[in-house]
Amino acid sequence: MKKLIIYRFPSLSENAVLRYLSFSALYLAQGIPEGLVIFGIPAWMAMNGKSPAEIGSFAAVAILPWSFKIVAAPLMDRFTYLPMGRRRPWIIFGQTGLIVSFLSMAFIPDPLNNLNLLMIAAFSVSLFSVFQDIGVDGMAIDILPVDQQARANGLMWGSKTLGISASVAAGSFIINTYGFFYAISALSFFVLLIMIVPVFLRERPGEKIMPWTKGKTSEISGKLQLHSWRAILKSLYQVFFLRVSIIMGVAVFSYCIGRGLIRAVLPVFTVQELGWTDVSYSQTFATVNMISGILGMFVAGALIDFFGKIRMMTIYLLCLIGVVLIMTLMKNYWQNDLVIYGFFAGFFILDTFITIAVFATAMQLCWKRISATQFTLFMAIANLGLAAGARLLGPLTENLNWEYVILSVVIFSSVMLVLIRYIHFDSHLIKVNRLEAMQLAKDDEELVPVTENIRITA
Numbered sequence: 297m298k299k300l301i302i303y304r305f306p307s308l309s310e311n312a313v314l315r316y317l318s319f320s321a322l323y324l325a326q327g328i329p330e331g332l333v334i335f336g337i338p339a340w341m342a343m344n345g346k347s348p349a350e351i352g353s354f355a356a357v358a359i360l361p362w363s364f365k366i367v368a369a370p371l372m373d374r375f376t377y378l379p380m381g382r383r384r385p386w387i388i389f390g391q392t393g394l395i396v397s398f399l400s401m402a403f404i405p406d407p408l409n410n411l412n413l414l415m416i417a418a419f420s421v422s423l424f425s426v427f428q429d430i431g432v433d434g435m436a437i438d439i440l441p442v443d444q445q446a447r448a449n450g451l452m453w454g455s456k457t458l459g460i461s462a463s464v465a466a467g468s469f470i471i472n473t474y475g476f477f478y479a480i481s482a483l484s485f486f487v488l489l490i491m492i493v494p495v496f497l498r499e500r501p502g503e504k505i506m507p508w509t510k511g512k513t514s515e516i517s518g519k520l521q522l523h524s525w526r527a528i529l530k531s532l533y534q535v536f537f538l539r540v541s542i543i544m545g546v547a548v549f550s551y552c553i554g555r556g557l558i559r560a561v562l563p564v565f566t567v568q569e570l571g572w573t574d575v576s577y578s579q580t581f582a583t584v585n586m587i588s589g590i591l592g593m594f595v596a597g598a599l600i601d602f603f604g605k606i607r608m609m610t611i612y613l614l615c616l617i618g619v620v621l622i623m624t625l626m627k628n629y630w631q632n633d634l635v636i637y638g639f640f641a642g643f644f645i646l647d648t649f650i651t652i653a654v655f656a657t658a659m660q661l662c663w664k665r666i667s668a669t670q671f672t673l674f675m676a677i678a679n680l681g682l683a684a685g686a687r688l689l690g691p692l693t694e695n696l697n698w699e700y701v702i703l704s705v706v707i708f709s710s711v712m713l714v715l716i717r718y719i720h721f722d723s724h725l726i727k728v729n730r731l732e733a734m735q736l737a738k739d740d741e742e743l744v745p746v747t748e749n750i751r752i753t754a
Contacts, residue, residue: 331585
């Protein structure tokens with residue numbers, strides 16, 4: 297009876313609400329370990345006297361695997377177990393590794409004095425998060441219609457932001473009250489619960505739940521699957537070196553340098569310069585991040601749908617630059633917590649909105665034939681920028697005052713502000729459709745209608 301109930305459970309391609317809920321849950325699973333590794337542990341390190349260089353190095357190593365996505369994505373496009381879905385087997389693999397590696401971190405003895413082991417564990421957590429993330433993004437591009445992408449990205453990124461904020465608040469409290477082991481163990485349990493989503497929900501009707509259960513390869517998944525490294529790499533080369541793709545890549549990289557720098561700066565700045573405790577920082581960060589996540593889920597996607605991606609990204613960037621400038625001009629008031637709270641709120645809300653707009657823009661620029669690999673390339677560039685920004689923490693704090701370190705974010709955001717003015721979706725999609733038509737002319741059988749690049753159907 298149980299097998300019959302599972303087999304008849306709606307697939308993601310059949311139910312929009314189920315898609316939104318599932319993608320949100322899987323992004324929440326990414327946010328829980330990321331919040332502790334990228335934000336909570338650096339604040340804890342700062343509270344215990346670790347230097348900005350040590351903290352920056354830890355943050356850079358923890359972020360670095362996300363730049364490897366471009367290596368993993370073609371592998372996932374090339375190989376999969378199609379009877380279980382095109383992306384779902386990889387999501388299960390990534391989620392399993394994420395749970396195991398995150399829990400393993402709890403068993404590091406005296407982590408503050410074993411930074412090498414701590415960095416290895418953080419690297420492993422991020423590495424398996426990469427596989428889970430690529431799988432989820434690829435599945436979203438495969439089965440989400442274009443008119444649902446902005447809304448889905450808002451829900452997904454908002455859920456991840458909520459996971460980050462909750463794990464930072466809860467993790468920091470548990471670390472300081474009960475210890476490092478109990479914090480990691482408790483949060484790992486919630487990541488384990490979310491494993492229910494990829495295990496029991498199919499991508500498309502009729503697919504297998506597990507290799508030993510009944511089911512078969514979906515016809516749509518079979519047509520989309522690529523079977524040649526040469527075809528993947530050639531298609532990626534053709535689409536990524538289109539003018540708009542290059543502009544988007546450079547713009548995202550520049551913005552993420554500033555974003556990575558701020559993420560590395562804030563725990564050190566608030567704890568070591570302003571005298572906050574790591575718990576105070578974590579609570580402030582968690583509260584603001586939770587607010588930004590909720591707004592991202594219910595406001596950002598709607599604004600993008602109504603006003604357009606580029607227009608809203610421009611407005612968000614201008615506001616973010618204004619927030620950073622005000623923060624640096626108010627140096628004499630930094631001891632007033634309300635000023636810092638205002639900066640946290642302004643920066644993280646706008647950063648969340650910009651990120652959602654970037655994700656939606658990158659999805660629309662993808663060629664469906666290699667959409668997971670192309671989208672992953674954009675995200676790998678973004679994460680390489682985050683790692684570069686975190687790595688700048690040590691050199692900048694050694695040579696500049698805090699106000700100039702923070703002010704440098706304006707430079708990186710301004711580059712993106714200028715470049716996005718040259719992103720034109722219509723002309724890009726015309727070129728993508730032309731590439732698809734040329735490819736179809738070479739194929740023995742028709743794979744995907746040319747017009748599907750404009751509107752992705754489930």
